[in-house]
Every structure is written in C-alpha cells, then in structure tokens.
Amino acid sequence: MSTSQLSRLQYHSAQWVIPIDGPPIEWGFLAIEGPQIHAVGQYADCPPSAKCPAPSPGSIITPGLINTHIHLEQSFSQTIPKGPQQSFVDWLLAVIESNRSRSSATDKLERCRLGIQECLHSGVTCVNDIASGPESIQALQEAGLRALVALEVFHPGHQPIQIAHWLEAYQKLQQASALAPLITLGLSPHSLYNVSIAAWKALQQALQPAFIHTHLAEFEAELNYLAQKPSAIDHLHQQVLGQAFTVAKPLPSPVQGLLENHLLNQPTILAHAIYTRPADRKALSQSPVGIAHCPRSNLALHGKTLCWADWENSHIPIGLGTDGRLSTPTLDLREEARVAQSLHGWSDARTLSALTLDGAKVLGQAHQLGSLTPGKRADWVLWQADSSTSHAAPEKQVLAPTTPAQAVMIDGQWRYKRESQC
Numbered sequence: 182m183s184t185s186q187l188s189r190l191q192y193h194s195a196q197w198v199i200p201i202d203g204p205p206i207e208w209g210f211l212a213i214e215g216p217q218i219h220a221v222g223q224y225a226d227c228p229p230s231a232k233c234p235a236p237s238p239g240s241i242i243t244p245g246l247i248n249t250h251i252h253l254e255q256s257f258s259q260t261i262p263k264g265p266q267q268s269f270v271d272w273l274l275a276v277i278e279s280n281r282s283r284s285s286a287t288d289k290l291e292r293c294r295l296g297i298q299e300c301l302h303s304g305v306t307c308v309n310d311i312a313s314g315p316e317s318i319q320a321l322q323e324a325g326l327r328a329l330v331a332l333e334v335f336h337p338g339h340q341p342i343q344i345a346h347w348l349e350a351y352q353k354l355q356q357a358s359a360l361a362p363l364i365t366l367g368l369s370p371h372s373l374y375n376v377s378i379a380a381w382k383a384l385q386q387a388l389q390p391a392f393i394h395t396h397l398a399e400f401e402a403e404l405n406y407l408a409q410k411p412s413a414i415d416h417l418h419q420q421v422l423g424q425a426f427t428v429a430k431p432l433p434s435p436v437q438g439l440l441e442n443h444l445l446n447q448p449t450i451l452a453h454a455i456y457t458r459p460a461d462r463k464a465l466s467q468s469p470v471g472i473a474h475c476p477r478s479n480l481a482l483h484g485k486t487l488c489w490a491d492w493e494n495s496h497i498p499i500g501l502g503t504d505g506r507l508s509t510p511t512l513d514l515r516e517e518a519r520v521a522q523s524l525h526g527w528s529d530a531r532t533l534s535a536l537t538l539d540g541a542k543v544l545g546q547a548h549q550l551g552s553l554t555p556g557k558r559a560d561w562v563l564w565q566a567d568s569s570t571s572h573a574a575p576e577k578q579v580l581a582p583t584t585p586a587q588a589v590m591i592d593g594q595w596r597y598k599r600e601s602q603c
C-alpha cells in the first residue's frame with residue numbers, strides 16, 4: 182500500500198466487526214476510502230501508520246440497516262389504531278382522511294424529516310420509500326440518507342389512462358432528485374385493487390422507472406376483488422372515488438395477475454405477500470422480485486402475516502420493512518426484526534442478515550450495500566452494547582434493545598452521532 186493511499190484511508194475499530202458476508206471479527210477494524218469500504222480485519226493487523234484508534238469494549242460495527250418498505254410522509258406522531266371490529270378498508274378510509282386533512286407540502290416535509298431522524302437514530306442507512314410528492318426527496322437529501330423513492334399511483338379505472346397527470350407528478354420527483362446521487366426513482370402502483378392492469382402497464386411504459394414497489398396479496402378483500410367477487414374494496418372505491426370499479430377479467434391470485442400481464446419482468450419489490458400459493462412462490466423465485474416483510478403492520482391490521490415455512494427455501498430475497506407510522510408504532514427496524522424473530526424462530530445471525538444483506542437483495546442493491554465487503558459503499562453503524570449483554574454472541578448484542586446506535590455513516594459521511602447529530 183502506498184503512503185498516499187494510506188493517508189486517504191480512515192480507520193475505525195470495534196470489539197466486534199460483523200461483516201455479514203463472513204464471521205464476526207473480535208477486536209476488528211474497518212478501513213474506509215472516501216465513500217467506499219476498503220478493508221475489514223483484525224485490529225492487530227492494522228498497519229502501525231494507520232493510526233487506528235484502539236477498540237473500546239462493547240462497541241460493534243455492522244453494515245447499515247435497510248428498511249424495505251416505508252411511507253415517510255406518514256410519519257405522524259401517532260398511529261391510527263385499527264379497532265377490533267373495524268375492517269381494514271374502514272381503517273384505510275381513516276388513513277386517507279388523516280392524510281387529506283394534513284396534506285400541505287409543509288406538513289409532509291416536516292413528517293418526512295421526523296421519520297428520517299427516527300430511522301437514523303435506529304441505525305437505518307437506506308429506506309425504500311413510497312411518496313406522493315417531492316417532499317421526502319428533499320428531506321432525504323438534507324439528512325444524507327440513502328433511498329429508493331417510488332411515486333405512488335392510484336388509478337383503478339381502465340380508460341382513459343391519465344398518463345399526463347402522472348407523468349407530471351413523476352417529473353417533479355425527477356427534478357427534485359436530479360442532483361441526489363443517493364436516491365433512485367421508481368414507480369409504486371399502490372396495489373392491483375387500486376391500479377388497473379391497463380393503467381399499470383401504460384404508466385410503467387411511459388415513466389420507465391428503475392423499479393416497481395407495490396402492496397400485494399395483503400388481505401382477503403383484495404383477493405375477492407381480483408376474482409370479481411363481492412368485496413369491501415367496492416366500498417373503498419365508492420367512498421373515496423365515488424364509483425365502483427371492476428377488474429377486466431378475474432385473476433386467480435395477485436401474483437398470477439402480475440405474472441400473466443408480464444409485470445414482473447423488471448426489478449419489483451412486493452410489500453406484505455401474505456396470501457400466496459405454492460405456484461405463486463415458484464413463479465416469484467424465477468422473477469427479479471424481493472419481499473418486504475412487515476410483520477408488525479400485518480399483525481396490527483390483519484391479525485396475521487406471511488408463513489415463514491412457505492418461504493424459507495424459496496430463494497426469494499426477504500427483507501424487513503416497518504411500513505408507515507400510521508400502522509406501526511415506531512420506525513425502529515430492530516423492533517420489526519425482534520417480532521419477526523419471535524414469530525419465525527430466526528437465529529440472531531439470520532435476523533441480522535434480514536436487516537442488512539437480505540434487505541439489500543430485496544432492493545436490488547446487494548452489489549453495493551448490505552455487507553462490509555471491500556468495494557461496497559461505506560454505509561455502516563457503530564453500536565454500543567452495555568454490560569447486560571456483553572457475554573452474548575455479537576449478533577445478539579446488536580439486536581438487544583439496550584444497544585443503541587452510537588454513530589451512523591452513509592457513503593463515507595457521518596450522518597448521525599448519538600450525542601450530537603451532524
């Protein structure tokens with residue numbers, strides 16, 4: 182290594198460095214060169230001239246956490262709890278009303294800022310956001326958080342398709358993100374019950390997004406609507422749009438609907454995926470898709486979530502998402518992970534992988550995110566475990582609620598420090 186290269190390298194150390202793509206390293210270091218990871222290894226192997234600080238007990242370095250499904254605009258201070266007798270559709274109507282009553286750009290921007298701060302505090306370095314306007318892009322740029330941002334579209338009618346309206350909305354997001362290298366733009370047809378196949382196809386073609394992010398197979402009324410059976414979706418459309426809609430032809434399942442219309446040919450993130458058949462999962466395993474698993478939102482709104490035994494050998498990437506703050510009490514992704522872990526019996530290592538590398542795979546970003554691999558982007562978190570977990574395995578220490586994020590770096594820049602944010 183040349184002297185000039187050594188002078189550009191920045192060394193950090195910890196009692197544990199967990200690269201995810203290899204075993205945890207006790208008393209390890211992480212070397213950064215600009216926005217990229219240069220190396221990881223044993224602290225004892227640091228070159229003397231590196232001036233690497235000595236690791237402090239209880240410190241842990243991991244890749245940044247990746248939230249695969251979030252609505253930053255919905256970062257209200259409180260959830261809208263779904264009552265025990267309330268249907269999901271009635272809850273959705275309450276959400277729509279809440280969004281409408283506080284829908285100014287200033288309100289939305291403020292909520293996005295709050296949501297982003299909560300993400301950074303909890304060690305998240307990348308989010309997959311659904312947006313109705315450019316506010317989240319502005320807030321993301323201010324904070325330096327990496328993101329995929331998809332324009333949310335509602336278009337249940339078949340004809341005429343409102344291309345110009347949605348193109349204009351998309352162009353606003355393009356303008357807002359033109360100078361934002363950490364942001365990738367996509368399209369979020371809300372769901373198959375709120376966007377017709379014809380509109381989905383036409384908008385995907387017209388807007389040419391880098392990826393698709395949608396809600397799929399989330400609840401039974403959705404399946405009934407797609408099968409042309411009586412459904413609570415009719416009530417939703419009537420209440421919000423003043424008329425009922427119907428699908429052009431009955432679909433045996435939401436996944437099948439996308440598949441037979443060639444809508445799974447580009448990178449696609451499917452949120453929820455609670456209701457799938459073996460044939461659906463087989464088709465998904467051969468498509469460029471990932472699953473955003475949101476167990477807390479699913480349990481709160483539907484009383485159930487996906488069955489892990491159905492998916493664990495599918496080779497389909499599954500990451501974790503908090504969903505929006507209206508259905509989830511916090512945007513702390515480790516809280517989501519603890520719920521998934523207790524539901525599915527995941528090991529600590531499996532859970533940490535779901536929070537990092539699997540999330541990167543879901544977003545199609547594993548070539549640059551999700552592990553402390555030389556050449557990947559320098560998105561990582563310094564955690565500080567306390568004495569209550571110091572004898573546990575390092576993965577368990579990271580997942581413990583008593584282990585706060587101490588500092589967060591994104592693309593080689595400090596974006597959060599526990600005492601003072603930068």
Ligand SMILES: [Zn+2]
Nearest residue numbers: 396452504505
């Ligand atoms: Zn959602």
